[in-house]
Amino acid sequence: xxxxxxxxxxxxxxxxxxxxxxxxxxxxxxxxxxxxxxxxxxxxxxxxxxxxxxxxxxxxxxxxxxxxxxxxxxxxxxxxxxxxxxxxxxxxxxxxxxxxxxxxxxxxxxxxxxxxxxxxxxxxxxxxxxxxxxxxxxxxxxxxxxxxxxxxxxxxxxxxxxx
Amino acid sequence: xxxxxxxxxxxxxxxxxxxxxxxxxxxxxxxxxxxxxxxxxxxxxxxxxxxxxxxxxxxxxxxxxxxxxxxxxxxxxxxxxxxxxxxxxxxxxxxxxxxxxxxxxxxxxxxxxxxxxxxxxxxxxxxxxxxxxxxxxxxxxxxxxxxxxxxxxxxxxxxxxxxxxxxxxxxxxxxxxxxxxxxxxxxxxxxxxxxxxxxxxxxxxxxxxxxxxxxxxxxxxxxxxxxxxxxxxxxxxxxxxxxxxxxxxxxxxxxxxxxxxxxxxxxxxxxxxxxxxxxxxxxxxxxxxxxxxxxxxxxxxxxxxxxxxxxxxxxxxxxxxxxxxxxxxxxxxxxxxxxxxxxxxxxxxxxxxxxxxxxxxxxxxxxxxxxxxxxxxxxxxxxxxxxxxxxxxxxxxxxxxxxxxxxxxxxxxxxxxxxxxxxxxxxxxxxxxxxxxxxxxxxxxxxxxxxxxxxxxxxxxxxxxxxxxxx
Numbered sequence: 001x002x003x004x005x006x007x008x009x010x011x012x013x014x015x016x017x018x019x020x021x022x023x024x025x026x027x028x029x030x031x032x033x034x035x036x037x038x039x040x041x042x043x044x045x046x047x048x049x050x051x052x053x054x055x056x057x058x059x060x061x062x063x064x065x066x067x068x069x070x071x072x073x074x075x076x077x078x079x080x081x082x083x084x085x086x087x088x089x090x091x092x093x094x095x096x097x098x099x100x101x102x103x104x105x106x107x108x109x110x111x112x113x114x115x116x117x118x119x120x121x122x123x124x125x126x127x128x129x130x131x132x133x134x135x136x137x138x139x140x141x142x143x144x145x146x147x148x149x150x151x152x153x154x155x156x157x158x159x160x161x162x163x
Numbered sequence: 164x165x166x167x168x169x170x171x172x173x174x175x176x177x178x179x180x181x182x183x184x185x186x187x188x189x190x191x192x193x194x195x196x197x198x199x200x201x202x203x204x205x206x207x208x209x210x211x212x213x214x215x216x217x218x219x220x221x222x223x224x225x226x227x228x229x230x231x232x233x234x235x236x237x238x239x240x241x242x243x244x245x246x247x248x249x250x251x252x253x254x255x256x257x258x259x260x261x262x263x264x265x266x267x268x269x270x271x272x273x274x275x276x277x278x279x280x281x282x283x284x285x286x287x288x289x290x291x292x293x294x295x296x297x298x299x300x301x302x303x304x305x306x307x308x309x310x311x312x313x314x315x316x317x318x319x320x321x322x323x324x325x326x327x328x329x330x331x332x333x334x335x336x337x338x339x340x341x342x343x344x345x346x347x348x349x350x351x352x353x354x355x356x357x358x359x360x361x362x363x364x365x366x367x368x369x370x371x372x373x374x375x376x377x378x379x380x381x382x383x384x385x386x387x388x389x390x391x392x393x394x395x396x397x398x399x400x401x402x403x404x405x406x407x408x409x410x411x412x413x414x415x416x417x418x419x420x421x422x423x424x425x426x427x428x429x430x431x432x433x434x435x436x437x438x439x440x441x442x443x444x445x446x447x448x449x450x451x452x453x454x455x456x457x458x459x460x461x462x463x464x465x466x467x468x469x470x471x472x473x474x475x476x477x478x479x480x481x482x483x484x485x486x487x488x489x490x491x492x493x494x495x496x497x498x499x500x501x502x503x504x505x506x507x508x509x510x511x512x513x514x515x516x517x518x519x520x521x522x523x524x525x526x527x528x529x530x531x532x533x534x535x536x537x538x539x540x541x542x543x544x545x546x547x548x549x550x551x552x553x554x555x556x557x558x559x560x561x562x563x564x565x566x567x568x569x570x571x572x573x574x575x576x577x578x579x580x581x582x583x584x585x586x587x588x589x590x591x592x593x594x595x596x597x598x599x600x601x602x603x604x605x606x607x608x609x610x611x612x613x614x615x616x617x618x619x620x621x622x623x624x625x626x627x628x629x630x631x632x633x634x
Contacts, residue, residue, distance in 0.1 A: 034275035147176040
């Protein structure tokens, strides 16, 4: 779980600073990224892939609410952490490593914070109980952020089709 | 936290962005939904999404053509969409879908935007014109991405580089024998000036009242009358009531008229229809066309002077309120707002010297070069629109010469200006070399163009390489 959490944190860091890194190390690649999977159909496919991953990620709170057993909960936590990291990768493809403007920027911010806090929670879960006092507020914040992120995601999909 | 307060907080956090953005949308503040930086051409109207976007329909070509269509038609669009409807071109359409605007000009994509707001890779010309290396040996060593980005070809208006046009002007001198642009004729569409049918609301000693005078007017009535008496309006017989009197009711509904201190631009347009139309098509007036508040320098992306950044643009912001001095409008009005290197360098240029000589009547009309000479070029109008004989000294070859008030119509790419303006005075080769020299353009042509390979050199090269035709 800690490893998945670390991968998630790394994905978030790459998403946030990827463009700058690419611009410094391989500026010619940046031009390719501008045209990579940025056609309307490609973007719809990558966008809905991210939405599907988010939906899978939401199964964990559902099975918790339904009172799943410990083993099943562990399994769904692993799935939750994996799809979280994958969703950040999907976001990188969908946006071309951009954070966007206005509504898209707010969504990117909320989503990356959500995934970052999720990654930290995953790292915390792998540590001894005594050394993870910070875990509770981080996890609470992770859960709280789900709601505005979902609202912004819905508005982003609506705005994409409306305009 | 117990379950219900917690659920309430979650619900609140979910609803907050929805309510916030919903209210913004309802108030017409749609800028919050902009997915990226809008292009320089559209940023003025970016808050009015419905101008380009249909609800759940995306951006339609019709919206693009509503503004850009007439210009494309007038410039004989080299790649008109109809050409690509031909099934024989399906292979080319698969590479670049040139049947509509959006595939090549995707808005809000600042990172991928190239010259001319193009958002496809710079190699797109070669996708279809791969034979160019064999057909034109002079182009053999050019890079695939250079066709449009090097400042040579223009996808929609390639007329400036038509080989026959260039060949015809080959060997022309740096400065022509009689370097002059056509002299404009009167800008008036004749309209009878109404006789005052109500007592004028002022006496000779009455000052204008604050709050009800025309925009920007701070002078007193005597000054206004003095300024007017020296203006073209006075010479043409357009008196106070010509502008300050309007019908008391909707057109034709009620007799009589009322005095109005504030004069709307629409009043100017009742005589200066073409000028108003051009103004509204350009960046100075496009916000008015979109139904938005007038443009002001404070809203511009180009460097502007801080003082007066809140002034609004209309007819009188450049022409003045009563003097309507064209010389003032042609230079000082521009310098009053624009603060880029090109504008600041103007007074050190040979163009300005020529302009001063024309103003001092040391040189013939049309020989001076003001900001307006290049950016608001003169154009010939058909005979039926012309006011033949109204203006003395007009060129006999033009039935009527008007001023295009769309000040950015020939700006991008600048080879439009080359064909429409520069070649009146300069040889084609010299002016083309000057326009591709970015440093020279920024310095307002103060100096000589640096030697560069121009289209003219390529024409010469091509003709040398061509085999003589068989009889």
